Amino acid sequence: xxxxxxxxxxxxxxxxxxxxxxxxxxxxxxxxxxPHRVKEATRARVLVAIDExxxxxxxxxxxxxxxxxxxxxxVLPELSGPYYSELLMGYESVAAAAGYSVVLxxxxxxxxxxxxxxxxxxxxxxxVIMGAADVxxxxxxxxxxxxxxxxxxxxxxxxLESFATENRSSAEELTRHLLDHGRRRLVxxxxxxxxxxxxxxxxxxxxxxDGRPVAPPLPADLRETEGGRVADLVxxxxxxxxxxxxxNDELALAVMDRLVDRGLDVPSDIAVVGWDDVxxxxxxxxxxxxxxxxxxxxxxxxxxxxxxxxxxxxxxxDQHTLPTTVVIRQSCGCPPAGTEAQHTAADTxx
Amino acid sequence: xxxxxxxxxxxxxxxxxxxxxxxxxxxxxxxxxxPHRVKEATRARVLVAIDExxxxxxxxxxxxxxxxxxxxxxVLPELSGPYYSELLMGYESVAAAAGYSVVLxxxxxxxxxxxxxxxxxxxxxxxVIMGAADVxxxxxxxxxxxxxxxxxxxxxxxxLESFATENRSSAEELTRHLLDHGRRRLVxxxxxxxxxxxxxxxxxxxxxxDGRPVAPPLPADLRETEGGRVADLVxxxxxxxxxxxxxNDELALAVMDRLVDRGLDVPSDIAVVGWDDVxxxxxxxxxxxxxxxxxxxxxxxxxxxxxxxxxxxxxxxDQHTLPTTVVIRQSCGCPPAGTEAQHTAADTxx
DNA sequence: CTGTTAGCGCCTTCAT
DNA sequence: ATGAAGGCGCTAACAG
Numbered sequence: 001x002x003x004x005x006x007x008x009x010x011x012x013x014x015x016x017x018x019x020x021x022x023x024x025x026x027x028x029x030x031x032x033x034x035p036h037r038v039k040e041a042t043r044a045r046v047l048v049a050i051d052e053x054x055x056x057x058x059x060x061x062x063x064x065x066x067x068x069x070x071x072x073x074x075v076l077p078e079l080s081g082p083y084y085s086e087l088l089m090g091y092e093s094v095a096a097a098a099g100y101s102v103v104l105x106x107x108x109x110x111x112x113x114x115x116x117x118x119x120x121x122x123x124x125x126x127x128v129i130m131g132a133a134d135v136x137x138x139x140x141x142x143x144x145x146x147x148x149x150x151x152x153x154x155x156x157x158x159x160l161e162s163f164a165t166e167n168r169s170s171a172e173e174l175t176r177h178l179l180d181h182g183r184r185r186l187v188x189x190x191x192x193x194x195x196x197x198x199x200x201x202x203x204x205x206x207x208x209x210d211g212r213p214v215a216p217p218l219p220a221d222l223r224e225t226e227g228g229r230v231a232d233l234v235x236x237x238x239x240x241x242x243x244x245x246x247x248n249d250e251l252a253l254a255v256m257d258r259l260v261d262r263g264l265d266v267p268s269d270i271a272v273v274g275w276d277d278v279x280x281x282x283x284x285x286x287x288x289x290x291x292x293x294x295x296x297x298x299x300x301x302x303x304x305x306x307x308x309x310x311x312x313x314x315x316x317x318d319q320h321t322l323p324t325t326v327v328i329r330q331s332c333g334c335p336p337a338g339t340e341a342q343h344t345a346a347d348t349x350x
Numbered sequence: 351x352x353x354x355x356x357x358x359x360x361x362x363x364x365x366x367x368x369x370x371x372x373x374x375x376x377x378x379x380x381x382x383x384x385p386h387r388v389k390e391a392t393r394a395r396v397l398v399a400i401d402e403x404x405x406x407x408x409x410x411x412x413x414x415x416x417x418x419x420x421x422x423x424x425v426l427p428e429l430s431g432p433y434y435s436e437l438l439m440g441y442e443s444v445a446a447a448a449g450y451s452v453v454l455x456x457x458x459x460x461x462x463x464x465x466x467x468x469x470x471x472x473x474x475x476x477x478v479i480m481g482a483a484d485v486x487x488x489x490x491x492x493x494x495x496x497x498x499x500x501x502x503x504x505x506x507x508x509x510l511e512s513f514a515t516e517n518r519s520s521a522e523e524l525t526r527h528l529l530d531h532g533r534r535r536l537v538x539x540x541x542x543x544x545x546x547x548x549x550x551x552x553x554x555x556x557x558x559x560d561g562r563p564v565a566p567p568l569p570a571d572l573r574e575t576e577g578g579r580v581a582d583l584v585x586x587x588x589x590x591x592x593x594x595x596x597x598n599d600e601l602a603l604a605v606m607d608r609l610v611d612r613g614l615d616v617p618s619d620i621a622v623v624g625w626d627d628v629x630x631x632x633x634x635x636x637x638x639x640x641x642x643x644x645x646x647x648x649x650x651x652x653x654x655x656x657x658x659x660x661x662x663x664x665x666x667x668d669q670h671t672l673p674t675t676v677v678i679r680q681s682c683g684c685p686p687a688g689t690e691a692q693h694t695a696a697d698t699x700x
Numbered sequence: 701c702t703g704t705t706a707g708c709g710c711c712t713t714c715a716t
Numbered sequence: 717a718t719g720a721a722g723g724c725g726c727t728a729a730c731a732g
Contacts, residue, residue, distance in 0.1 A: 009495070011495070011496055012495075054491060054495035054496070056468050056471045056492060056493075056495070059410070059469070059472035060409070060410040060411075060412075060473070063409075063410035064408070064410045071453070078439060079435040079436075079439050080432070080439075081432075082431075084435070085430060085431075085434070086429075088429055092454060092455075092456050093459070096455070096466065101454075101455065103421070103454075104438070104442060104453075105442075105446070106439065106442050106443070106446070109443070110446065118406050119409070122407050122409035123410070142406060143406075145404035146361055278629075279628075279629075279630055280630040280634075283603055283607060283630050284630075284633050285635060
């Protein structure tokens with residue numbers, strides 16, 4: 001019954017199936033698309049034929065006639081860390097629930113993203129892009145001429161509808177928390193001019209100072225490897241600080257790791273906080289105080305909205321912002337409470 | 351120039367482009383497929399027309415005529431943890447390099463995976479499945495009637511070519527390491543009968559005992575939440591052990607966290623080791639001794655092999671096994687060495 | 701309820 | 717080097 005692997009027999013088509021079931025191709029198609037419109041007995045015969053022939057409809061042929069690929073395109077920079085995975089899982093689950101598949105494109109490290117994006121646009125009904133800022137205007141235009149496009153995370157293009165998580169007010173809240181601990185020489189670690197998200201977090205950081213002088217940000221990439229460098233700057237006294245607000249957890253963890261390694265005590269000598277709430281944040285000692293984002297939900301919402309756009313819903317474009325949550329652990333100076341305190345910065349516009 | 355979002359003009363086709371460039375559709379097609387076969391001047395005219403019209407070829411139409419979707423299907427249970435992400439990144443990078451896109455399907459939690467798989471089979475040129483064991487034989491047959499199918503991780507179906515990482519010998523090596531530390535009451539944490547990988551690790555664990563009595567495995571799911579339960583069993587004395595070999599890192603970390611929390615010292619009171627080498631393993635104190643798998647490479651290799659199958663290479667099917675690496679840190683009892691020792695269990699059959 | 705038929709947009713011989 | 721024309725497999729009218 002099972003064909004020899006590699007020796008696949010000529011694939012079945014609607015015609016093969018129709019012939020075998022003694023019906024027309026239209027009926028076969030109907031059995032698959034609108035079963036109820038076919039008489040019970042006929043349907044059964046067709047189903048049997050389908051099963052016997054291991055018939056699987058040719059997606060491209062269907063797409064061509066149906067005028068829909070039944071697929072979403074999702075463009076992410078890469079997949080390291082829990083952030084993208086969560087996003088992707090959230091996205092896939094709602095796309096799949098609607099019977100759509102998701103075609104994944106990772107942009108980082110690809111030499112010709114433009115070409116890849118165009119090809120993608122020819123295979124899906126809509127594209128959701130994280131990092132649209134890096135896509136040439138010209139390419140974006142071509143994409144939008146063919147399919148609806150949505151952005152993920154903050155971006156400059158005001159005309160591009162997008163989904164993002166809140167940054168400013170949570171950053172402000174977290175900063176005030178450090179100030180409440182009596183810290184006075186806070187330093188923001190990260191490069192506000194490299195990413196909009198980081199910039200917004202820095203803005204919140206500045207806002208919390210209420211006019212008091214603010215140290216300039218300590219530039220750093222959001223990578224583990226930068227942590228050592230940053231920590232050394234502090235250890236050498238080159239940078240004076242009693243609290244470090246790192247732009248993300250990987251950075252924070254790496255910094256903290258080095259500081260502790262060199263004999264400093266966190267948080268008594270210096271507080272360290274991050275952003276993202278990765279798994280590691282729960283396990284390190286002291287637990288890393290950070291900010292959790294509803295990433296999975298972000299993906300789900302984007303997928304839902306894209307589906308609406310695909311099936312032609314109107315509803316005006318909007319910049320959607322999802323609320324984030326400050327997660328207090330011990331690296332900020334708080335005692336090891338039994339249960340973790342959490343605050344939500346509700347700032348959504350929806 | 352950019353069309354109003356939502357007011358997409360009728361999409362350009364080969365005909366539109368051909369007309370505008372004053373050539374036939376065949377020429378337009380050639381410019382895209384075999385540029386060198388078109389005279390310089392003509393090609394330029396066509397390219398201009400393409401650009402002006404924001405022309406993007408219709409993927410389905412191309413697939414239908416070209417007899418290829420230029421897409422891989424990748425089926426994973428889910429995406430939590432670094433494992434799947436790495437795999438996916440490795441896979442996508444080689445697929446993309448060949449101009450193929452990857453359609454992702456997450457099977458966990460989906461009610462009708464069979465239907466989803468069939469649909470997928472109609473949209474791609476080949477399918478790589480992790481967890482093929484859970485797919486009904488009947489479904490698998492239907493898939494294979496249409497496209498080549500590859501398995502990821504160990505599976506029972508001998509007829510299914512697949513890629514996996516080595517388990518037994520690394521487990522044995524790691525176990526011997528614990529024995530070398532003088533530990534004598536080792537307990538394996540995990541359920542060998544629930545997953546082939548876990549079973550193999552347990553087999554290595556047993557093998558290392560060289561006939562000495564082996565404690566029965568302590569059943570547990572590979573989830574964080576199980577850690578507390580397992581730790582409590584040890585703390586209450588219900589399970590006697592001076593070393594725990596956990597089936598994966600999440601479990602190991604959770605167990606270790608609870609043990610330390612309750613006042614035990616790791617590794618002096620009890621050693622704990624894991625499997626996977628997740629990021630957290632580097633940051634916890636003591637550092638978690640574990641086993642690293644070449645996951646990214648696993649994905650890349652699978653993609654490469656699938657591409658060969660798609661383009662019709664022969665080369666006989668095989669069960670490919672990639673070597674893993676024991677990563678020594680401190681949770682096994684080793685001193686905090688300056689550099690981490692690593693051993694590689696080379697066991698590939700290729 | 702079921703059959704007939706005309707495309708969907710592109711690629712690919714076969715001519716020229 | 718380029719054009720003309722058939723067909724890929726399926727869906728969606730339109731008939732019957």
